[in-house]
Structure formats: C-alpha cells, structure tokens
Amino acid sequence: MSIAATTPVPEAYTPRQNAVLESALGLLVEGGERALTTAGVARAANCSKESLYKWFGDRDGLLAAMITFQSSKVKAEPRVSGATGRAALVSQLTGIAANLLKVLAGDVSLALNRLAIGQARRGEADLGQLLREHGRKPIETRLSALLEAGRREGLLDFADTREAYRTLYGLIVRDMHVRLLLGDSLDGEAPGARAAQAIDEFFRLFGREENTGPAPERTGAGNERTG
Amino acid sequence: MSIAATTPVPEAYTPRQNAVLESALGLLVEGGERALTTAGVARAANCSKESLYKWFGDRDGLLAAMITFQSSKVKAEPRVSGATGRAALVSQLTGIAANLLKVLAGDVSLALNRLAIGQARRGEADLGQLLREHGRKPIETRLSALLEAGRREGLLDFADTREAYRTLYGLIVRDMHVRLLLGDSLDGEAPGARAAQAIDEFFRLFGREENTGPAPERTGAGNERTG
DNA sequence: ACTGCAGCGTACCGTACGGTACGGTTCCGA
C-alpha cells in the first residue's frame, strides 16, 4: 500500500542502481518471481543486500522500482507526426498498434505483468495499479488523442472516446495478452499484420464512409477477410 | 511438470475432497496465493496435512485439483438450442458472451488465473496449460460451433473460424480481463450490455447484409450467393 | 468384541528467504 510513498521523491536512480535493476529484471525474466530473491539479486548484480535495502527500502520497493525503471526505458516513444488525412491516421494507428503488440509480447513486460498479477488480491493491488499507471495509461492517452483527432477531421465517428479506445484495444490485442501470460506461445501472428487488420476492422466499425471511398458496409460489397 | 501425471486416473474426487477443494478455493479467493499454505488449507478444511498429501500428492497437485474441480463446476452449461435464424443466433451468441464476461469477472476465476499466471514462466507453464485446457477451450469450441453454424446458414461470412473467434473474443472481453487481473475494478460495464454491443459489432464486421432483414425461419437453407 | 483402515491433530525437520549486522576495501574531500 505504501509503494508510491516509500520512494520519497527521486524517481530517477543512479547508473549503478539502474544496472542493479537491469540485472534484477533479467533474473525475473528468467526464473520468474521465485527466482527474484534479495540474495539472488545481490549476487547477480554484484552488490550487497545491505545496499539493496538502503536503495529500495524493501523487497516490494525493489519490485516497484523495477516497474518504474522498465517503463521509463520504454518511454522513448516518438511524437505523433502532424500529417493529416485518412492514410496518415491509418498509418499512425497501425504503427502504435504494432508497437503495442510488440511491447505486450516482450519478455520483460510479460514477466512484470505476471509478477503484478500474481501479487494482486481482491482489494489490494499494489503493483497492479503501478503497472496500469505506467504501462497502460500512456498507450491509452496516445491512442485516444489520435482517435479524437481523427474524429475532428471527420474520418471517425464515435460518441465515447474511452469506449472506442477499448474496442480498438480489443481488436488489436484480442486474447493474445492473457494467452501469453498463461504461458502459451503465439504461433505465428505477426504484429504488423495483426495491427493492420485490427485498424481495418476498427475503421469498418467507426469510420465515416463518406471519406473512405467505396463504402463497404452499405453497398453490401462484402467484407472479405483473409485469415 | 507432472501435474497431469500425479493424478492417476480418478479425475473425480470424493465429496470430502470436494469440500476440501472448495475451502481451498475460498482461501485462495481471499488472501491470494501466499495465503494458500498447506497448513492453512488443512486448518480451514478441518483435515490433516497428511490427508492433503495423500489425496493430492503435492502442493502443485492440490493447485491442479483446484483448477479441474472449479472447471467441473462451471461445466453445467446448457446445450445450444436448435433454433435457427439471425435472431436466434444473435440471442445465443449474446448469451454466451454475457456468460463469458460473468465467468471471467468471477472471484474464483480471477484468483485461479492469477495463480496460474503468477506461476507461469517462459517455457514452463504447468497450471497455465491446464487452465487454458479446462477454461478457454470449452468456450472456444462452443463459440466456434455457433459461428460455423451461422456461416452455414448464410448469416455470417468469414474464412478462418479461429480468426473470427478471436476477433469476437476481443470485441467481447477487450481489456477487461487483464485489468481485473491487475486488480482494477470494472466501473459499470454491465455484462449484458457489453455482450449485446460486442455481438452487434461482430455482425457489422462479419454479417451478411442480405440476411439481416426479416428472416425468421430458415430451416437449413443453403448459402445463396448474390453477386 | 476384534481388527484394520481412514483420517484428524500435532509435533517435528530441513530449507529457504527477508531482513540486519559487521568487517574489510575503495574512493573522495579536507
């Protein structure tokens, strides 16, 4: 409950601490949570347990620091380009979608999500909230901004941004994330192809046909799918 | 690794063992995995640890038994009605979707998924595989059968059943499952409304418009293809 | 009534882990 409070202010760690967090993440990606013992982290990072406790205060503090550290690494997202038009919107959405799939399927992301989920209980959800805040909020804000821009341009038509975002998320990710979390391996499922298809489906649901050229839905032209 | 092998054949437990598994599930729903100690289960179920080990062989065996037991409880699904036509298909799909949402959001399901996910590692995924086998496979087969029936009736149009199923799953569940697993609480999001909307969206993607009109009874009519 | 079995409750063991303490070393500023 005091995860956000244990770290007083710094929020940015020294290079040495970053290295320790890095090897801790490696340890987590390998053997899972049970491999993430304080002694193990100290041994893997060539540091002392005493330093660990001094820097992160607690084992939970270490876990929280690992999450914020990892999210800070992924923050290197480029800004949205100012281009307008349907093609630009589709391109940007597809890029974000593919990136989302790639991130979600990454080893470190999966390990951290497994850690937070395994930790979560009914009410208390320490790491889960932290992970949602640092991992999912950014994606949501970026996608939502893009959707609303598309709506302002008259390319998209939806009432509730959050609802539209969630549907888009569902079309992109489907059950892939939970399957991966449960240990399944995604067979083929190239991120790029899936992203493009999801964006296409999203436009068929929320696109304004006047701007899409040959309106597919009303004319019964058919929605051919390629599996 | 020997989860499926530890239980020799029975697969069905005595009432006493069922009661023990029930209280173990209750213990898991409450305090999470760390509350699920062998001593705790024995105390909560008024049985001895020795009996626990005799019945389930191992702590992992107990966990696996909890999963199979819980899935056997949910197996009380009614068969599909033989009714045909678009309305009947929509009704059945909506019912299954709402039921899926309700099950996924259930306390026991969430607790077991958290347990299996927390346990899962890169390669090894003991409980995860078991959960996928007993929890997700049934839903997939039922929904897939329904989708293919709709396609045979000319109500739906898709090439790959598995792909269509996954998109439907994404439309229904979206990010709700992972959010719940991470400890978030679904704000409003009534299962019925979400299910109906998801089915509607699915039909807008994969429905054949020619048949959306009043087609009340169509006993096994073929696929008339226009154009 | 006798016997054996299933099961409860408890005690016990070994290990593993979170957390702390301590000595030794390096490095930096005075």
Add this chain to the structure above:
DNA sequence: TCGGAACCGTACCGTACGGTACGCTGCAGT
C-alpha cells in the same frame, strides 16, 4: 595523510513453509 562515507561480501537471525512422522479416534467388516 587522515577521516569518513559508500559499498561489497559474508555471516547471522527469525520465521514461515513444504513435507513427514506419530499418536489418537471413529467406523466398517467379520
């Protein structure tokens, strides 16, 4: 050169947990 701070490595402590052993009770079969 000195003092101290940071830190490494290791040893140590208490506890908690998985797993086993043992004594006792109740019940079925004969």
